[in-house]
Amino acid sequence: MDALDVLKAKYLDEIAAAADEASLEEIRLAALGKKGEISLKMRELGQMTPEERQTTGAALNRLKDEIDAALRARKTALADAALDARLATEWLDVTLPGRPRPRGTIHPVSQVMEEVTAIFADMGFAVAEGPQVESDWYNFDALNIAPEHPARQEHDTFFMHRDAEDPRPPHVLRTHTSPVQIRAMQKQGAPIRVIAPGRVYRMDMDQTHAPMFHQVEGLAIGKDISMANLKWVLEEFCRAFFEVENVELRFRASHFPFTEPSAEVDIRCSWEGGQLKIGEGDSWMEILGSGMVHPKVLESAGVDPTEWQGFAFGMGIDRLAMLKYGIPDLRAFFESDLRWLRHYGFAALDMPTVFGGLSR
Ligand code: PHE
Numbered sequence: 001m002d003a004l005d006v007l008k009a010k011y012l013d014e015i016a017a018a019a020d021e022a023s024l025e026e027i028r029l030a031a032l033g034k035k036g037e038i039s040l041k042m043r044e045l046g047q048m049t050p051e052e053r054q055t056t057g058a059a060l061n062r063l064k065d066e067i068d069a070a071l072r073a074r075k076t077a078l079a080d081a082a083l084d085a086r087l088a089t090e091w092l093d094v095t096l097p098g099r100p101r102p103r104g105t106i107h108p109v110s111q112v113m114e115e116v117t118a119i120f121a122d123m124g125f126a127v128a129e130g131p132q133v134e135s136d137w138y139n140f141d142a143l144n145i146a147p148e149h150p151a152r153q154e155h156d157t158f159f160m161h162r163d164a165e166d167p168r169p170p171h172v173l174r175t176h177t178s179p180v181q182i183r184a185m186q187k188q189g190a191p192i193r194v195i196a197p198g199r200v201y202r203m204d205m206d207q208t209h210a211p212m213f214h215q216v217e218g219l220a221i222g223k224d225i226s227m228a229n230l231k232w233v234l235e236e237f238c239r240a241f242f243e244v245e246n247v248e249l250r251f252r253a254s255h256f257p258f259t260e261p262s263a264e265v266d267i268r269c270s271w272e273g274g275q276l277k278i279g280e281g282d283s284w285m286e287i288l289g290s291g292m293v294h295p296k297v298l299e300s301a302g303v304d305p306t307e308w309q310g311f312a313f314g315m316g317i318d319r320l321a322m323l324k325y326g327i328p329d330l331r332a333f334f335e336s337d338l339r340w341l342r343h344y345g346f347a348a349l350d351m352p353t354v355f356g357g358l359s360r
Helices: 003-017 021-032 037-047 050-089 108-122 179-188 227-242 295-300 317-325 330-334 338-344
Strands: 133-135 171-173 192-201 212-222 249-256 259-270 283-293 309-316
Touching: 003 021, 003 050, 021 037, 021 050, 037 050, 108 192, 108 212, 108 227, 108 317, 179 192, 179 212, 179 295, 212 227, 212 283, 212 317, 227 249, 227 259, 227 283, 227 309, 227 317, 249 283, 259 309, 283 295, 283 317, 309 317, 317 330
Parallel strands: none
Antiparallel strands: 133 171, 192 212, 212 309, 249 259, 259 283, 283 309
């Protein structure tokens, strides 16, 4: 056996014994790498006579090809074996009966937020957002609620903890979605038409109050936007939301520091047999606060009140959900009781749209 046959036998044996890709790579480097045994032999060709060079050169090339082919074949074989091993463990018994997945539902609050968003989007309102931990300035000052204003107490505010020596201005859990009015106007200026749905917080807890609840803010600023526009938008909204043709709204003069004039809005309803019906009867149910945005509010958001005007409103989303879907107790909204969620929840793929129907 000549020297090349010895080399060939050695490498083919090693390749056959290699157990993984890493050892194959080591063998490749030892034989064919830059400083590999066969590469070094190739370099010796230069010192040979032309005849020697021809035969040895050809033999070396053949050897190189053979080793290369053996490496590849072994690599494929190893990969096949690995796949076989995996398939042997990942088998599936197709005769097993199907297991039902746990089924979740969309929470009525999420559903109503989607419905409200769809209706206002149809009227040209975009969705704006703001933080739930809000600075005192956005939540109060910018909305014309001065530091001594009683509204600060009325709002039952949760204050974030601050060390006595902390120089930063105080932060609160926002008590309403109205600070998003300021943020949206600062960002976009006027004209603007946005709604801002989201969570708000007040230190309050009974059958009809939870310390965390949901509101949707509305804001429309333009050159000549009036109370009449506000009334039309809200009536249009209620017709679409409650899915009844004859809604009747009652505007009651009220007071908010951030609107002038201000109105609370009630909707006509009946409570016959404990069943709520919207649009008929002799009862009135308060559903929102609203008014013309106060010039000082426009000013603090960087919008010139001599040039722009418009309306704002704020509605309780949980309240809307209770009214529309006949849910009697607000506290159940936040108890995560699966039986309640299955009863009042909505199918995940039923996305409410104005054209396709809002509910069910
Ligand atoms: N922010 C008010 C509240 O939480 C509602 C409101 C919003 C009133 C916008 C007027 C205008 O009670």
